[in-house]
Amino acid sequence: MLQKIEQHTCPFKMALDKLYDGVFISDQKGKTIYVNDAYQIMSGLKYEEVVGKYVTDMEAKGIYKNPVTPEVIRQGRQVNSIGKAKGGVDMLISGNPIYNEKNELVYVVVSQRDITDFQMLKQKLEVTEEKMLTAEIDREKKEEEIQYLKKRLLEKTGIIGESQGILNVISLIDKVSSLDVTLLITGESGVGKEVIANEIYQKSKTKNKHFIKVNCAAIPANLLEAELFGHVKGAFTGAIKDKLGLFQLANEGTLFLDEIGEMPVELQSKLLRAIQQKEVIPVGGSEVQKLDVRIIAATNQDLLKQVKQGKFREDLYYRLNVLPIEVPPLRERKQDIILLGQYFLNTYSKKYGKNVFISQGGFELLEDYSWPGNVRELQNIIERLVIISEDRSVADHEQISRMIYPDFKKDFSFSNEKSLWDILESVEKQLITDAIKEVGSTRKVAQRLKIDQSTVVKKIKKHGIKIEKR
Structure with missing residues (x-):
């Protein structure tokens, strides 16, 4: 032959x-x-x-x-x-x-x-900006055209932002949404991984089919298999009739598996079979059911590290990680903070029937904050701000600072008879404690605070700060 x-x-x-x-x-x-x-x-x-x-x-x-x-x-x-x-x-x-x-x-x-050059609209934006920066044209016209191209790029998506990091994510979504390929969305908690999954679904060929979402961490391990693959009557106590699983409900559509890193190891082999063979067997059943489901998974964990620790199957990791989409944390998207803040401000002002505004100083403070809780934390802060504010009020720097630094008044008030030295010591301890919670290691804390690592170690010992193992 x-x-x-x-x-x-x-x-x-x-x-x-x-x-x-x-x-x-x-x-x-x-x-x-x-x-x-x-x-x-x-x-x-x-x-x-x-x-x-x-x-x-x-x-x-x-x-x-x-x-x-x-x-x-x-x-x-x-x-x-x-x-x-x-x-x-x-x-x-x-x-x-x-x-x-x-x-x-x-x-x-x-x-x-x-397919590395598949970024037409983004490239056009970059080329236009470069040409306009060097051309001898009116500044107002230059800015107007740049903003017009950015608006065109952002109009294609429900994702808010114009930082390079988020534009890279949008560009990648445009490439892969229409392809029948498994996707893994990674990023810290609160960065908006579900928003990315929604955007991929809306741009997919199956956008008119079912889009089923499941949080693998929210369902007890002993129930997750039946939830995903369904069960037959009598499979276990309480199974009084056959029930379809989320895979069957998502047939010909998309299934979003959030917090995939929390899935029990013993169930991962069955998930691998479902993705690889496109078939499932309900709990208690013997009949194989053929399905055509696109999988989008998401996690805030380091799956490769979990593989090395034996907490996640290597073959499942590589099956999911065909094309990873990493969503950058909000602290790396500084220029998106005002856009997101204004969007949430408009959304919740409309929801609660108020007109609430934020001063320039307030927005500057939002930009300077490190946002360990990412976009979700910003969203919660803005919603709380609208709820407690009077109609047609303006939130200033001081009001915003009380919301994002709840211990501000306690630590900095002079009425508590603290000396300047005591206040500075308290501020130093709080800054290092917050940085450790956010980035986790003394090396990264040193980078964040722009001091030597040896200095960080000494101050941790000095203030008796505990570092929790991750």
């Missing part, structure tokens, strides 16, 4: 080897029969190392990770995925089945394409 294919493709080999895209061809059993020059360059594998080998064998040896060929053979349709080339370049991988006149699968053709 291999010799026959080689002879048949010989006239086209020169043309295939000239292609920019990598091409990989296997037979109906997953045995490799041809790879072009571009594929060899991208994968770092030589022709003789691949041709004649079965894809499943290569996967078992760890040479391939999550290949699409077995899925094309199993599903009999096109399968797309995102991977990385040898040099770390993002690749769009597309596998297609080839049938003969008897409608029998004979070949699987896989192509790989570099």
Whole structure:
């Protein structure tokens, strides 16, 4: 068979080897029969190392990770995925089945394409800003056009912000939303991972289908399996009838698994099967149910660290981490704080029937704050501010400071007869304590406070500050 294919493709080999895209061809059993020059360059594998080998064998040896060929053979349709080339370049991988006149699968053709330059609108914004900064034009016209392009970019999304970090996230969402690929959203608690998941769903091909959300940390471990995969009547005490799980409810749509790092290890193998084989077995049942569900997972934990600790399956990690989307913390998005603050101010003023404003000094204080609770903390602060404020009032620097530093009055009041030295000592202890809670290590505290690490260690001992292990 291999010799026959080689002879048949010989006239086209020169043309295939000239292609920019990598091409990989296997037979109906997953045995490799041809790879072009571009594929060899991208994968770092030589022709003789691949041709004649079965894809499943290569996967078992760890040479391939999550290949699409077995899925094309199993599903009999096109399968797309995102991977990385040898040099770390993002690749769009597309596998297609080839049938003969008897409608029998004979070949699987896989192509790989570099998609790193897929940022048209963002690039246009950057180029326009650069040109306008160097051109001799009126400053007002320059600013007007830049803001117009930024508005165009942000109008495409429900995500608020214009910092480079969040624009990178928006650009990545635009690339992957329409692809049938599993996504993992990472970031600290409160950064808005669910907002990102909503945006991906709204831009997906299945936006008119079900979008089911589940917090893996909110459901007891002994109930989570039945919630996800359903159960049959009599499967356990209280199972008085068959019940569909969240996977079945999300069929042909999207399932958002929030706090995936909290999923029990014993359940992770079943989740892997559901994602990999696109099938589930209800609790207490024996019948396999075929499903087509897109998975978006999210976590604020370091899953790779959990893998090393044996708390998270390595194979599930790599299946979920096909394309990670990391959402930056609010402290790294300083220029978005006023935009978000104004948005929440307008939202809650409308909700509670008030017109509440924040002074320039108040907004400056919001920008200077480190926001350990991220966007969620900002949202809560603004809502509380609107609730306690009178209609048509203006929240100033002092009012904002009392809300984000609740111990401000206690620590800085002169009525408590503290000396200047006592006040400074109290402030120093509070700053170091807050920094430790926020970043976790003395090295990072030193970076945040712009002092030596040895100085941080001495002051921790001096003030008796405890560092909790993470």
